[in-house]
Structure formats: C-alpha cells, structure tokens
Amino acid sequence: MIKRSSARDRILETASQLFQERGYSEVGINEIIDKADTAKATFYQHFPSKESLCTEWLKAVHERSERVRQEILDSDLAPAEKIDRYFVGLGQFLEENDFRGCPYTNTGAVIDEECACIREKIESHKLAIRAFFHKLTAELCPTGRRAKALGDTLFLLFSGATVEGQNLRSLWPVEAARAAAGELCARESDPTAS
Amino acid sequence: MIKRSSARDRILETASQLFQERGYSEVGINEIIDKADTAKATFYQHFPSKESLCTEWLKAVHERSERVRQEILDSDLAPAEKIDRYFVGLGQFLEENDFRGCPYTNTGAVIDEECACIREKIESHKLAIRAFFHKLTAELCPTGRRAKALGDTLFLLFSGATVEGQNLRSLWPVEAARAAAGELCARESDPTAS
DNA sequence: TCATAAACAGACAGACTTGTCTGTAAAGTG
DNA sequence: CACTTTACAGACAAGTCTGTCTGTTTATGA
The missing domain is CATH 1.10.10.60 (Homeodomain-like)
Incomplete structure (x- = not known):
C-alpha cells in the first residue's frame, strides 16, 4: 500500500x-x-496556532526563492544575463500562480501591526532580494560606485513588476521591467552607448 | 448648536x-x-452592503489622487520637475499613513476573484497612474519614441517604491526611486551625458 | 402644529471563526 | 502481544461576522 x-x-x-x-x-x-x-x-x-502555520508557510516560500537566487548566482552567466533570468523567472512565477503576486507582501497587508514575528520575516525576505541585486550590480560594474544605486533601482523595478502584474493580471509589467533592467545594465557596462 | x-x-x-x-x-x-x-x-x-462601502471609499481615494495628478500637470514646472514632485508626494503620503501603502493594492490582495466591480476599479486606477507618467514622458521627450517605455519604467519604480516602503516601513525606497527617476529623465533629455 | 423622514438603540438570525476537548481507531515498535 | 505514538471524528465553547428587523426618538419642513 x-x-x-x-x-x-x-x-x-x-x-x-x-x-x-x-x-x-x-x-x-x-x-x-x-x-x-x-x-x-x-x-x-x-x-500551535494558525499564525504558526503562516510562519511555516512563509519560511518555505523564502527558502525556495533563496534557492532560485543561489542557482542564478552560481550559474556561469554574465551578470546582466543573470538579472534578465531573474525577471524571466518572475514572469513564470506570476503565471503559475494566477498573478497572485508576492506572498510576503500580500500577507503583510493583512496581519496586524503587533505581529512582530511575521513583520520581521517580511523585512528580511525583501532585504534578501535587494542584497541579491546588489551582488549582481557589484559584479556588473566592479569599479562603479553607482552599483548600489543601480541595485536598488532593479529591486524596485522587480517589486513594481510583481505588484502591478498582480493588480493588472497581466505580464506586461514584468516585460517592461525586464526591458528597463536590460537597458540599465547595458548602459552601466558601456556608459558611452546611447 | x-x-x-x-x-x-x-x-x-x-x-x-x-x-x-x-x-x-x-x-x-x-x-x-x-x-x-x-x-x-x-x-x-x-x-446596501459592506462591499458598497468599499467601492465608495475607493472612489473617493481615486478622485483625490486624480486631483493631485491634475494639479501637477497644470503646474508650470518642467516635466522632470513634475515627476520629481510626484515622488515627493508619495513619500509624504506614506509617512502620513504610517506606511500602509496603496489602498487599491491592499484591497486587491484580499477581495475575491469574482468581485469584478472592485477589480475593475483597481485596474483603472493603476492605468490612470500609468497614463499620468506617459503624459509626462511624452512632454519630456517629444521626439523620442522611447517615451512610452520610459513612462512604464517610472510607473514601475513608483509602484515598487510604494510597496517596498510599506513592507520595510521605510522611506528609502521612495528616495531611491526618486533618484533613479531623476537620472533617467536627465539622461533622456540630454542623451549625451554620462 | 402636524406629518414625514431620518437617525437612533439594539435584539436577533444564521453562518462563520479559532481553538479545546473527549474518545476511538489505526499503525508502528519493543 | 502489549505499548506508545499518531491520526481520526466531531461536539463544543466563545467569539466574530454581515445583514434584518422592530420599535422609539429626534429633526425638518409645510
């Protein structure tokens, strides 16, 4: 059996x-x-409670997403290609989940303020994504001191694409963010280009 | 009395x-x-119901935000300054509302799928913001055919700043988005600059 | 002053929520 | 076989939710 x-x-x-x-x-x-x-x-x-089920769920989500990012970092793609790949993955994720967006953001919008345990998880999850972009932009322009700013820009494009993909039930925000990210990366690695 | x-x-x-x-x-x-x-x-x-209260609330929110955008459009600022002003306004909004983010996005994350009436309102609200950026980028670079793409990029930066400001309870995402928007605008109006 | 409309208080229905508890059945282990 | 862990079934408590209803009070306008 x-x-x-x-x-x-x-x-x-x-x-x-x-x-x-x-x-x-x-x-x-x-x-x-x-x-x-x-x-x-x-x-x-x-x-012990519904809330603990929530934290277990979010923990699993975080671990899976960290694995995805680590795989990209470990790959032998060029930095700009790694970034592009991450945006492609976002599009797949949204499609697979009927454009329900980020579990962390969605949960953060409904749990109450004093639930510090979950709030912390949200914060660290988001900062992990931001750190991922920072690593990649540092790789992209090792000499440039604008790597951090570029990383933040990519992080915000990524977040914006996630939430507007959800709101509009559409893939165009992801594609637009991806295109913008590609252009920013190209410009950064070759600042003389138009 | x-x-x-x-x-x-x-x-x-x-x-x-x-x-x-x-x-x-x-x-x-x-x-x-x-x-x-x-x-x-x-x-x-x-x-008649709680749901109708929700739509009235969202309607009022939308009207107020449309007024803000119209005021900016009607002002005699330069296009890039108008964009900057909108990001500054976002920071004020988040601070005033304890970083609770966008009412439309937050509501969209909890109402059910078949509540078409509210879903439509979310969509048209978001598209109104996007159209606002499109107008400004068209004003910014009247000859450039990249105005639309730039508008979308600004829209996504704006959304990303809103949602991450909410998630992280911080103002830095707004400031980062604002700085990125400023740089993109500067580059677009003077493409030869570094 | 009288009539009509609006707002009041609050009981009530019926369905839902999280969480506790009792007791029974099955499965794995010595 | 006996023991212990795990799972099952489901009643129950105590509270929440939206929405309906009855009846009273207050305000407004003719």
Missing part, C-alpha cells in the same frame, strides 16, 4: 496552496483541514 | 480611516458604526 504523506505535510501543502490563492486572512482552518483530509485535533497537534 | 455632519459622512470617513489603517477585510461593520457613533440600521439605510 502506498504510504500517504504525513498529516503535517498535507496540512502545510494544502495551506500553502490556499494561502497563495486567496490570501492568509481569507482562508480558515476548517477549510484547510477539510481539503487536507485531516482532523482538527491533528492540526493542533502539529501547529 | 453645531450641526453634526450627517451619519453617512461620518460612516464613510470613519470607514476610510480604518480601512486605510488595517485593511478592508480586517475591519468589521460593527467597529465602523461604533466609532462613527451611529446605529447599524442607519448604516444599512445608506449602504
């Missing part, structure tokens, strides 16, 4: 999907356990 | 404040009517 995945895994996976699709605050525990085909007592045996 | 503002006005004003502070889905009607010092029957006399 096929061993079913553990109840905990089913709960976390189901919750991840539902949170991503409709948002943390719009999904209740009852629905999660129904769809995960488990019992409420089992849920509370593995997670 | 001082005439108190009408119950409807009090409800809408109170709801606007609470929705902005904590998000549409996190604020209940009971809290709104308590804080607005009115009765539930009165609420339902003026608004």
Whole structure:
C-alpha cells in the first residue's frame, strides 16, 4: 500500500496552496483541514496556532526563492544575463500562480501591526532580494560606485513588476521591467552607448 | 448648536480611516458604526452592503489622487520637475499613513476573484497612474519614441517604491526611486551625458 | 402644529471563526 | 502481544461576522 504523506505535510501543502490563492486572512482552518483530509485535533497537534502555520508557510516560500537566487548566482552567466533570468523567472512565477503576486507582501497587508514575528520575516525576505541585486550590480560594474544605486533601482523595478502584474493580471509589467533592467545594465557596462 | 455632519459622512470617513489603517477585510461593520457613533440600521439605510462601502471609499481615494495628478500637470514646472514632485508626494503620503501603502493594492490582495466591480476599479486606477507618467514622458521627450517605455519604467519604480516602503516601513525606497527617476529623465533629455 | 423622514438603540438570525476537548481507531515498535 | 505514538471524528465553547428587523426618538419642513 502506498504510504500517504504525513498529516503535517498535507496540512502545510494544502495551506500553502490556499494561502497563495486567496490570501492568509481569507482562508480558515476548517477549510484547510477539510481539503487536507485531516482532523482538527491533528492540526493542533502539529501547529500551535494558525499564525504558526503562516510562519511555516512563509519560511518555505523564502527558502525556495533563496534557492532560485543561489542557482542564478552560481550559474556561469554574465551578470546582466543573470538579472534578465531573474525577471524571466518572475514572469513564470506570476503565471503559475494566477498573478497572485508576492506572498510576503500580500500577507503583510493583512496581519496586524503587533505581529512582530511575521513583520520581521517580511523585512528580511525583501532585504534578501535587494542584497541579491546588489551582488549582481557589484559584479556588473566592479569599479562603479553607482552599483548600489543601480541595485536598488532593479529591486524596485522587480517589486513594481510583481505588484502591478498582480493588480493588472497581466505580464506586461514584468516585460517592461525586464526591458528597463536590460537597458540599465547595458548602459552601466558601456556608459558611452546611447 | 453645531450641526453634526450627517451619519453617512461620518460612516464613510470613519470607514476610510480604518480601512486605510488595517485593511478592508480586517475591519468589521460593527467597529465602523461604533466609532462613527451611529446605529447599524442607519448604516444599512445608506449602504446596501459592506462591499458598497468599499467601492465608495475607493472612489473617493481615486478622485483625490486624480486631483493631485491634475494639479501637477497644470503646474508650470518642467516635466522632470513634475515627476520629481510626484515622488515627493508619495513619500509624504506614506509617512502620513504610517506606511500602509496603496489602498487599491491592499484591497486587491484580499477581495475575491469574482468581485469584478472592485477589480475593475483597481485596474483603472493603476492605468490612470500609468497614463499620468506617459503624459509626462511624452512632454519630456517629444521626439523620442522611447517615451512610452520610459513612462512604464517610472510607473514601475513608483509602484515598487510604494510597496517596498510599506513592507520595510521605510522611506528609502521612495528616495531611491526618486533618484533613479531623476537620472533617467536627465539622461533622456540630454542623451549625451554620462 | 402636524406629518414625514431620518437617525437612533439594539435584539436577533444564521453562518462563520479559532481553538479545546473527549474518545476511538489505526499503525508502528519493543 | 502489549505499548506508545499518531491520526481520526466531531461536539463544543466563545467569539466574530454581515445583514434584518422592530420599535422609539429626534429633526425638518409645510
């Protein structure tokens, strides 16, 4: 007989999907356990609260996205190509998730102010993405002291593309951001070009 | 005796404040009517549902933001200065609202998919901002066929600054976006500069 | 002054929420 | 086999939510 995945895994996976699709605050525990085909007592045996389920979910999301960034960094592409690849990946992510945008941003918009634990996770996730761009722009223009500013610009283009892709349910913001990033990188590595 | 503002006005004003502070889905009607010092029957006399209150709120937000953009367009500043002014205004807005970000984006993250009425409002609000940037970039470089692309880039920087200002509770994303926008504008109006 | 409209207070319905609890059944381990 | 962990089923508490309803009070205008 096929061993079913553990109840905990089913709960976390189901919750991840539902949170991503409709948002943390719009999904209740009852629905999660129904769809995960488990019992409420089992849920509370593995997670002390709904909030802890949220942090586990976000942790998994962060780890996966860090792996993606690390793979890009480890690849032998040129810096500008690495950046381009990351924007292409964003487009795929949005399409795969029905343009639901960033789980961190979406969650941050609904949890209350005093939930410091989740707020910190949001901040560090965003700063990790920013640091990723900083690494790449430093690689791109090792002599330029504008690497940091360029990294911030790319980070903001990336965020803007994510959120407007979500708002407009469209891929054009990602493509526009990608094109802008490509041009900025080209200009930075060859400042004399038009 | 001082005439108190009408119950409807009090409800809408109170709801606007609470929705902005904590998000549409996190604020209940009971809290709104308590804080607005009115009765539930009165609420339902003026608004058929909570959702209709939401659309009224968003409508008012949109109208105010359109006025701000129109004022900038009507001013006698140079195009690049108009753009700069809009970014400065964003920083003020975020500070005044405790970095709660864009009401439209925040609401879009929690309302369900089939609520087409609100989805449309989000889309047209965002496209209005984009059109604003397009107008300015067309003014900035009347001959350049890259005006549209530049407008989109500025739009995405603006969105990115808004959402990351919210996520990080900080003003640096706005300042970084502003600086990047300034540089892009300068380069566009004088393409030979470094 | 009288009539009409608006606002009031608040009970109520019915469905939802998170979380606790009791007890039972199954599965893995010595 | 016996023991222990894990999962299951689901009632229950205590609270939330939106929305309806009844009836009273206050204000406004003819």
